[in-house]
Amino acid sequence: MKNSNSDVPNKRKDSKKGYTKPIAIILIVFIVMITGAGLGFLTASLNTKPGLTNDIRPPASSQIYDINGNLITTVHSVENRVPVTLNKVPKNLQNAFIAAEDARFYQHMGIDPRGILRAVWSNIMDRGVSEGGSTITQQLAKNAYLSQERTLQRKIQEAFLALQIERQYTKNEILELYLNQIYFGQGAYGVQAAAHLYFGKNVEDLNLAECAMLAGIPKSPNYYSPLNNLKAATERQNTVIEQMVKYEYIDQSSATKAKNTKIALATRQVNSSGGKIASYFVDYVTQILIDKYGADAVYKDGLKIYTSLDLDMQHAAERAMGKLPAVYTDSSGIKQPQGALVAIDPRTGHIKAMVGGRGNDQFNRAVMAERQPxxxxxxxxxxxxxxxxxxxxxxxxxxxxxxxxxxxxxxxxxxxxxxxxxxxxxxxxxxxxxxxxxxxxxxxxxxxxxxxxxxxxxxxxxxxxxxxxxxxxxxxxxxxxxxxxxxxxxxxxxxxxxEPIVIVKIVDRNGKVLEQNNSREKAVVSExxxxxxxxxxxxxxxxxxxxxxxxxxxxxxxxxxxxxxxxxxxxxxxxxxxxxxxxxxxxxxxxxxITGGSIPAQIWRSFMTxxxxxxxxxxxxxxxxxxxxxxxxxxxxxxxxxxxxxxxxxxxxxxxxxxxxxxxxxxxxxxxxxxxxxxxxxxxxxxxxxxxxxxxxxxxxxxxxxxxxxxxxx
Structure with a gap:
């Protein structure tokens, strides 16, 4: 009996060994699978340069549709790019970009660990990829070779490309490439084209105030364009100037002088006959897309953008706004007074019509003009x-x-x-x-x-x-x-x-849905x-x-x-x-x-009827x-x-x-x-x-x- 009882623990040990072996095998297989998947993902990510198919794929214009599937317009841009060597770019402009975009440009090796840690923390908190922490080198890599989509794979590709670029080029060469690559709005690529577009002069002739304003534009080319929104452009300019002071590129005296320097903008080409249908709305949508996907994606990737606009209502809005009185023409050739009309479906948030002015400029008063109510x-x-x-x-x-x-x-x-x-x-x-x-x-x-x-x-x-x-x-x-x-x-x-919605859905040229937006509701007042x-x-x-x-x-x-x-x-x-x-x-x-109960009320009645x-x-x-x-x-x-x-x-x-x-x-x-x-x-x-x-x-x-x-x- 004694020997019989002593066999029980041994049987239990054998039983445990029997279970342990399959578990170990499963664990090993699982680790191999995870490792293989990770290596496969990393290998795919390391293939940083787009393939031959992408290299030879011809550019395609994007198309913007209304809520009923009617084509509003086709978006395309003829590139206005005049490359210049770095020695022709004022030092103030170089420093302005570095201060605004990548303060540690001369210290890092293409990627900035501090920026990455900051971005990782932000993305964890936002539960998504919301911040990039990109260096100037990474931005160059992204603009030259990659899409603007915010995915982990694209960020890895961007980082490896940046490291490759840093090994092949000097810092000055990278900065020169970047300054000739960056988009400034209205088809202008590079600092030379931008200098002519906004100030009517060559880049080497820009003063400190102009340099700071120019360096602030790429963050959002439509919103910070001084031709569209001088107030916002000036606020952004002041931010860049303060960054230049912070990183000791200029002293406070020079900063104060630059802030007080009157900016002389290039004369705008005014279309006296008015713009195309829904021109302000199209510009608004285009800038949202450029901010999210980049100019090349909008102008060359053949996107199909389905919007909230109702073309019938838009036509009604533009006819109603034709009742604006014309009292005088200002120094920029713009008739005054100006006006704006925006209509929204209160149940869905869909913006159904938008008129941001008389149609002969690009300042969208419907969304940019902050006026006393x-x-x-x-x-x-x-x-x-x-x-x-x-x-x-x-x-x-x-x-x-x-x-x-x-x-x-x-x-x-x-x-x-x-x-x-x-x-x-x-x-x-x-x-x-x-x-x-x-x-x-x-x-x-x-x-x-x-x-x-x-x-x-x-x-x-x-x-x-x-x-x-x-x-x-x-x-x-x-x-x-x-x-x-x-x-x-x-x-x-x-x-x-x-929440107001302007873009309902975006589809790429291959039929892939890039984004789809649904109404977001919140009860804020009792019924x-x-x-x-x-x-x-x-x-x-x-x-x-x-x-x-x-x-x-x-x-x-x-x-x-x-x-x-x-x-x-x-x-x-x-x-x-x-x-x-x-x-x-x-x-x-x-x-x-003129009171609100006169012409504005009449315009509202005309539109709403x-x-x-x-x-x-x-x-x-x-x-x-x-x-x-x-x-x-x-x-x-x-x-x-x-x-x-x-x-x-x-x-x-x-x-x-x-x-x-x-x-x-x-x-x-x-x-x-x-x-x-x-x-x-x-x-x-x-x-x-x-x-x-x-x-x-x-x-x-x-x-x-x-x-x-x-x-x-x-």
């Missing part, structure tokens, strides 16, 4: 009031008030006594709007504007938008027509924000509040300041006219389409009495449980503006029982403290507005508006 910003104030527990029939007094040295006045210069919020918004009264902003607090309208898509707000610093002047549209930077249209789309879409403010804005078109925009079907909107008539807006929407129209001078000159002609009649859908009391007190002159009327209180009591977002005891006891689930404030985002009791007042003394004639804000 005037009273077109007021709906965000009224939204904050509705979210704060008020209603369209809440009464506020239109009476004199001062904040320090600033005393807001109404457009008509009159006082209207006690008015409802609905009346104040329909007639764009300034004094009640300022009082309302003071009552709910300035952060709340800014918060909703930002959540709904306005990205240009300045929230911190010595000059910012956190003051009462913002309630009348007096902003530090202003807004773009695209973002204002997108923000109004939240009202049309029941409180849901949808109830979005509907109530929309209902209030319907009156703007039926009998308010925007009556000239009435299209005879359910629609809502708002006029905007800034101080001294420098900017005029009409932004409005139906349940299916939102459009913003802006009118102004590029040089910030006056519009001689045609654009919605094939869209079935549809009204705004009232959310369940929402009731709107439009009956003001019988005698407003005897009503205390600070005391809610009985109808408001009854409706509020009913809504409180159904409101899922009812304030907690903590909110009521200390409304200034966000709940633990709310994000903390950052330099870019305001915290969610604290829930507060009706009647709460947060007095804020604002700086005076930029002009003492704010009475013209309507």
């Amino acid at each position: 005037g009273s077109a910003f007021k709906p965000f104030v009224y939204l904050a009031a509705i979210e704060n527990g008020m209603s369209p029939s809440t009464v506020i007094e239109d009476s004199p008030i001062s904040f320090g040295s600033w005393s807001p006045v109404n457009y008509d210069g009159k006082l209207h006594g006690k008015v409802t919020l609905r009346t104040a918004l329909e007639n764009s009264l300034n004094i009640p709007t300022v009082k309302l902003a003071n009552q709910v607090g300035v952060d709340k309208p800014l918060y909703y504007a930002q959540q709904m898509g306005i990205s240009t707000l300045v929230l911190h610093g010595s000059t910012n938008d956190r003051n009462l002047a913002m309630s009348l549209g007096g902003l530090t930077k202003g807004v773009t027509p695209l973002e204002l249209a997108s923000a109004y789309g939240v009202f049309a879409n029941n409180g849901i924000k949808v 109830k509040s979005a509907y109530i403010v929309t209902d209030m804005m319907r009156g703007v078109l039926t009998h308010g300041t925007g009556a000239a925009a009435n299209i005879g079907r359910p629609a809502a909107g708002k006029t905007g006219t800034t101080s001294d008539y420098k900017d005029a807006w009409f932004v409005g929407f139906t349940p299916d389409l939102v459009a913003s129209v802006w009118l102004g001078n590029d040089n910030d000159g006056y519009l001689n009495g 045609e654009a919605t002609s094939k869209i079935p009649y549809r009204d705004f859908i009232r959310p369940s449980g929402v009731t709107i009391d439009n009956t003001p007190p019988e005698d407003l002159n005897k009503t205390d503006p600070n005391k809610p009327n009985d109808a408001d209180e009854k409706n509020k009591d009913k809504e409180k029982d159904k409101d899922k977002d009812k304030a907690t005891d903590k909110d009521k006891s200390d409304p200034s403290i966000p709940s633990s689930t709310e994000p903390k404030p950052t330099d870019k985002t305001l915290p969610p507005p604290p829930k507060s009791e009706k009647g709460e007042s947060q007095s804020v003394a604002p700086p005076p508006p930029k002009s003492d004639k704010d009475k013209k804000n309507n």
Whole structure:
């Protein structure tokens, strides 16, 4: 028995050995497979130079289509390239590129480990390939031999090519090749062609200011082109200059002088007959593609780009914008005033039409012009009031008030006594709007504007938008027509924000889908509040300041006219389409009495009447449980503006029982403290507005508006 029992452990050992052997074999096979796959991938990656097929493949133009598959245009570019030797390139231009693109160019061997580590960390955090950390040598390798796609294999190829280039060429030879290879926009390759395009001179004649501006352009050739967007180009130029100071290529005195040097741009060739159909939209799409895939891919790889544009709506937009008045021609040969129109489907975010000007230049005002919105910003104030527990029939007094040295006045210069919020918004009264902003607090309208898509707000610093002047549209930077249209789309879409989409799908010449974009949605405003403010804005078109925009079907909107008539807006929407129209001078000159309720409203009506002609009649859908009391007190002159009327209180009591977002005891006891689930404030985002009791007042003394004639804000 004893011997029999002693055999049991031995059998268990044998059993373990029996299992261990197959596991070891499987493990070895797995390691061999992984190693083989890795070596195969590395071998494929090391084959850095494209094959013969790619070498002899002829260039093919790309094609841009609208949402219905109609061809908009064929994109191609004749290369404008005049190679120059490095000794003809000013040292300031060489240093500007090194400071801006690759500060360790003379120290690394083609790849920069520091840059790679930074890129790896960024890509891990973003869960994708979002940052390259490319050196000048890597950029040369990519531009000369590789595609612009952001894949691991392409990055490995780029790195090995860079190492090969560094072994075969000197640093100066690499820099010369790079400066002659890089793309500057509008068909210009290399610094010599770019110098002629932008400054009308040879590269060796560029001064420091011009060198810094030129070095800043390749980051985004369309956006930073001084011919298209001098403001953005100058900001980028200043960044390059500061980089040159940082790496001790110039001193601070030279930097200051360069920043103050007036840039003389080459004369633009103006097409007086106007551009091609959707020219601004095509430029916008093209630049997005160049930024992502590179100029060669766009102009030579035969891409098929399917966009959100609707050609029928685009034609309607361009016909409507033909109503722009022509007052004078500026020094660049551009007629003024200029204008912009952008239309978006609020449910999908698809940009359906875009006009960025008169068609005889490339400055796309629809997406690049940051202009003061005037009273077109007021709906965000009224939204904050509705979210704060008020209603369209809440009464506020239109009476004199001062904040320090600033005393807001109404457009008509009159006082209207006690008015409802609905009346104040329909007639764009300034004094009640300022009082309302003071009552709910300035952060709340800014918060909703930002959540709904306005990205240009300045929230911190010595000059910012956190003051009462913002309630009348007096902003530090202003807004773009695209973002204002997108923000109004939240009202049309029941409180849901949808990111604007311009490119729906891209297919390469072999039929491979490179990207496909779907709508991205986010609830940013309660459905109830979005509907109530929309209902209030319907009156703007039926009998308010925007009556000239009435299209005879359910629609809502708002006029905007800034101080001294420098900017005029009409932004409005139906349940299916939102459009913003802006009118102004590029040089910030006056519009001689044009208001948002006149020409912009007429242009909007002309466009929307045609654009919605094939869209079935549809009204705004009232959310369940929402009731709107439009009956003001019988005698407003005897009503205390600070005391809610009985109808408001009854409706509020009913809504409180159904409101899922009812304030907690903590909110009521200390409304200034966000709940633990709310994000903390950052330099870019305001915290969610604290829930507060009706009647709460947060007095804020604002700086005076930029002009003492704010009475013209309507």
